[in-house]
Amino acid sequence: MMKRILTAVFLMLPLPAMAEEVVLGLSKNQVAITTSFDGSDILVFGAVKRETPINTEEPLEVIISIEGPSEPIVVRRKENRFGIWVNTDSLEVDRAPSFYAIATTAPFHEVLSDVEDLRHHVSIDRAIRSVGAPQNISDAEAFTDAVIRIREGKGLYQLLEGQVALDQQTLFRTRIDMPADLTEGNYITRILLTRNGVVVSKYEAVVDVRKVGLERFLFNMSREQPFWYGIMSLIIAIAAGWGASAAFSMLRNN
Amino acid sequence: MQIYLPIAEVSVNAFLLLGLGGMVGVLSGMFGVGGGFLMTPLLFFIGIPPAVAVATEANQIVASSFSGVLAHFRRRTVDFKMGFILQIGGLIGAALGVVVFNYLKALGQVDLLVTLCYVVFLGVVGVLMFIESLNAIRKARKAGGSPPPKRRQRGWVHALPFKMRFRTSGLYISVIPPIIVGICVGILAAIMGVGGGFIMVPAMIYILGMPTKVVVGTSLFQIILVTAFTTMLHATTNYTVDIVLAVLLLVGGVIGAQIGTRIGVKMKAEQLRILLALMVIVVCLKLATDLLFTPSELYSLGAAGGH
Numbered sequence: 001m002m003k004r005i006l007t008a009v010f011l012m013l014p015l016p017a018m019a020e021e022v023v024l025g026l027s028k029n030q031v032a033i034t035t036s037f038d039g040s041d042i043l044v045f046g047a048v049k050r051e052t053p054i055n056t057e058e059p060l061e062v063i064i065s066i067e068g069p070s071e072p073i074v075v076r077r078k079e080n081r082f083g084i085w086v087n088t089d090s091l092e093v094d095r096a097p098s099f100y101a102i103a104t105t106a107p108f109h110e111v112l113s114d115v116e117d118l119r120h121h122v123s124i125d126r127a128i129r130s131v132g133a134p135q136n137i138s139d140a141e142a143f144t145d146a147v148i149r150i151r152e153g154k155g156l157y158q159l160l161e162g163q164v165a166l167d168q169q170t171l172f173r174t175r176i177d178m179p180a181d182l183t184e185g186n187y188i189t190r191i192l193l194t195r196n197g198v199v200v201s202k203y204e205a206v207v208d209v210r211k212v213g214l215e216r217f218l219f220n221m222s223r224e225q226p227f228w229y230g231i232m233s234l235i236i237a238i239a240a241g242w243g244a245s246a247a248f249s250m251l252r253n254n
Numbered sequence: 255m256q257i258y259l260p261i262a263e264v265s266v267n268a269f270l271l272l273g274l275g276g277m278v279g280v281l282s283g284m285f286g287v288g289g290g291f292l293m294t295p296l297l298f299f300i301g302i303p304p305a306v307a308v309a310t311e312a313n314q315i316v317a318s319s320f321s322g323v324l325a326h327f328r329r330r331t332v333d334f335k336m337g338f339i340l341q342i343g344g345l346i347g348a349a350l351g352v353v354v355f356n357y358l359k360a361l362g363q364v365d366l367l368v369t370l371c372y373v374v375f376l377g378v379v380g381v382l383m384f385i386e387s388l389n390a391i392r393k394a395r396k397a398g399g400s401p402p403p404k405r406r407q408r409g410w411v412h413a414l415p416f417k418m419r420f421r422t423s424g425l426y427i428s429v430i431p432p433i434i435v436g437i438c439v440g441i442l443a444a445i446m447g448v449g450g451g452f453i454m455v456p457a458m459i460y461i462l463g464m465p466t467k468v469v470v471g472t473s474l475f476q477i478i479l480v481t482a483f484t485t486m487l488h489a490t491t492n493y494t495v496d497i498v499l500a501v502l503l504l505v506g507g508v509i510g511a512q513i514g515t516r517i518g519v520k521m522k523a524e525q526l527r528i529l530l531a532l533m534v535i536v537v538c539l540k541l542a543t544d545l546l547f548t549p550s551e552l553y554s555l556g557a558a559g560g561h
Contacts, residue, residue: 035498037258038265078552084545086366087554146553180258180265181301215260222261222493230489233313233497234482237504241320244508249328 020060021049022191022203031178031187031209039180042066042207044103044189045173055195060169061104061111063122063192066176066207068099068156069185075143089136091143095129098183100151103160103174113197120192120199124148124157155179182209261496262306268502270300275314275503279510282315283322284518285470285530290315290481291376291452292537293503302499309488309495310503315481317504319474322511326471329519333468336420336432337475340454343433344480347440355445371445373542379456380534386460387527394524424465431462436476443480451477452534459527466523 027043044064054060072094079088104111108123117123128144137143151157156179164174186206193201211219222229257268274296278289290311297307326332419426435457443450451473458469489495518526 033258035258036256038256073555076554078549078554080548084366085547085549086545143553146551147555150551150553150555180256181263183263211260215258218260218497222489222495222497226490226493227486229497230486230495233485233489233495233500234316236497236501237313237317237485238320240501240504240508241317241322241511242324244321244512245324248512249325 019050019052020193020201022193022201023047023049024189024191024203024205026189026205026207029205029207031182031207033182033184033209033211033215035214037180037215039178040182041175041177042189043173043175044191045171046191046203048170048172048193048201054169058195060166061106061194062164062166062172063102063104063111063190063194064164064172064174064176065102065122065190065192066099066178067097067127067188067190068209069183069187070095070097071183072096073147075146077143077146091137091140093128093144093147096147096151097127098185099156099178099187100124100127101158101160101176101178103163103176105162105164105166105172107161108159111194111197112192112199116194116197116199120202122192124159154181156181184209184211257498257502259302259306259496259499261494262302262310262499264301264303266300266302266499271499271502272506274300275318275506276510277506278503279318279321279507279512280514280517281510281533282318282474282507283325283511283514283516284521285451285455285514285526289318289451289507291372292533295537295541302496303494305492305494306496306499309485309492310499312481312484312488313495313497313500314503314507316478316485317500318507318511319478319481321508322515323471323474323478325512325515326474329471331467332471332475333420333464334475335418336425336462336464337472337479339418339429339432340436340439340472340476341479343436343438344440344443344450344476345483346433347437348443348480348483349440350437351441351443351445354441368445369541369545371442373538373545375442375453376534376538376541379453380531380538382460383456383527383531384535387524387531390524391528420464425463427462435461440480443484450480452530455530466526470518 024044024046027045028040031040031042044066048060072092073096074090074092076087076090078085081088102108102122102124112120112122117126121127125144125148128147148157155177158176160174160176164172166172187209189205189207191203192199210216218229221232255268256265257271258265274293278293278296281292282289293314294307294311297311298304302310323332417426417428435454439450439454439457442453454473454476455469458464458473459466464472485495
């Protein structure tokens with residue numbers, strides 16, 4: 001923050017950095033994972049609040065991203081050895097969001113410069129971090145590319161260029177689809193306003209993705225009382241086995 | 255109808271799971287195999303995380319085996335004495351198997367070795383059974399339906415000490431071979447994450463010389479104990495038993511097992527064996543192609559720390 005103000009002062013920009021602010025609305029700030037959960041969509045909408053006249057020289061652009069909780073993952077690569085395909089090289093990716101969607105008003109490279117992307121970690125490439133590839137792997141990038149490719153295929157990573165509608169440089173909205181296999185946790189919704197590829201304002205909100213009802217109960221029980229959870233599983237299994245057997249022998253006797 | 259699984263954390267079609275459970279249940283009742291060797295790869299294929307698939311499958315096998323064994327129990331085709339003796343070996347073997355499994359995991363090639371285990375054992379067992387039952391059918395036809403010779407094994411199995419009488423099986427043999435069979439199957443079961451019926455059934459027939467009709471019930475009985483033990487182990491250490499997934503699979507499974515047991519009674523032992531052999535060979539070939547052909551995606555993602 002300090003750095004940005006200093007930069008702004010140094011460049012003698014006509015407006016202070018936060019002259020434009022985001023007022024945000026979300027169609028929901030909680031996603032409940034119920035037994036019949038089959039994905040969800042979130043409508044992100046809002047307005048740009050400003051006390052000065054609209055800067056018409058450089059168009060305002062909006063970037064909206066939703067990022068799920070990150071977990072370290074292991075990426076393995078298969079190679080043909082002695083005629084069979086086996087996992088050989090593997091690389092641990094330290095940080096990869098379980099879900100990541102970015103929607104923009106225009107092609108990504110027009111709305112955000114590389115320098116700003118590096119600073120704010122906006123693009124999918126920048127959201128994934130892997131440090132310290134082992135000596136034997138010279139193409140670490142191929143592994144992170146694989147993470148993106150596999151997760152894009154499942155709809156977990158999305159780049160929605162031009163999907164944010166912006167009216168009068170003030171009102172913006174977009175819709176982001178979330179697939180069914182979501183990880184629980186806090187999903188960070190981030191809105192960046194940019195002019196000429198530079199971030200002029202930033203806003204964050206949290207969408208809470210939680211299991212509820214039966215899903216919550218079973219999940220908690222499996223973690224907190226694993227022994228009784230196991231016993232319950234076995235009782236259900238044996239009761240179902242006995243029930244089916246009894247039902248069938250009754251059917252046969254009648 | 256889509257349903258969200260709380261532990262697996264994926265959404266799947268409920269009817270698909272019911273159908274899969276039913277199909278595997280029929281096989282379980284017919285052949286006395288738990289069906290894990292078929293179901294576990296099928297669950298991987300529909301996107302269930304492997305750790306959850308293996309653990310939940312163990313729980314489902316308890317249900318379908320229990321359902322199947324009751325029908326056999328009524329017909330008195332379960333050799334409890336033999337079952338318990340195999341079980342003693344089975345538990346020792348399972349413990350050894352876990353040690354071997356963790357050692358392989360430390361080497362970082364556990365997936366490959368598990369698949370190779372499947373291919374080799376399914377291949378050998380399948381081909382041997384297929385040839386044997388084909389010969390039996392041919393012989394039965396030539397001799398105009400005369401029963402095959404009753405005592406195949408007269409060699410080392412009968413020369414060992416600690417003999418015991420197994421009335422249901424009509425055997426008077428040493429307890430050493432059943433315990434050794436139990437240990438071997440236990441080791442493989444722990445490594446491959448299955449009940450081990452597909453190895454146990456041929457071992458009972460060809461090594462112990464048990465009558466086929468008794469083999470199925472006894473194998474189911476033995477599998478219940480092994481898989482119940484495995485379920486508890488997974489539930490308390492890895493938290494990977496998904497009860498919703500298990501219920502869906504076992505509802506289909508127990509009904510399937512009842513149907514399967516009734517089909518099994520109507521069929522001749524040789525026909526039963528040749529079908530099981532064919533199925534084992536098909537699964538073996540499917541797994542072998544995965545190893546031999548270039549995969550469409552060379553990379554795979556896994557949770558850090560696990561395998």
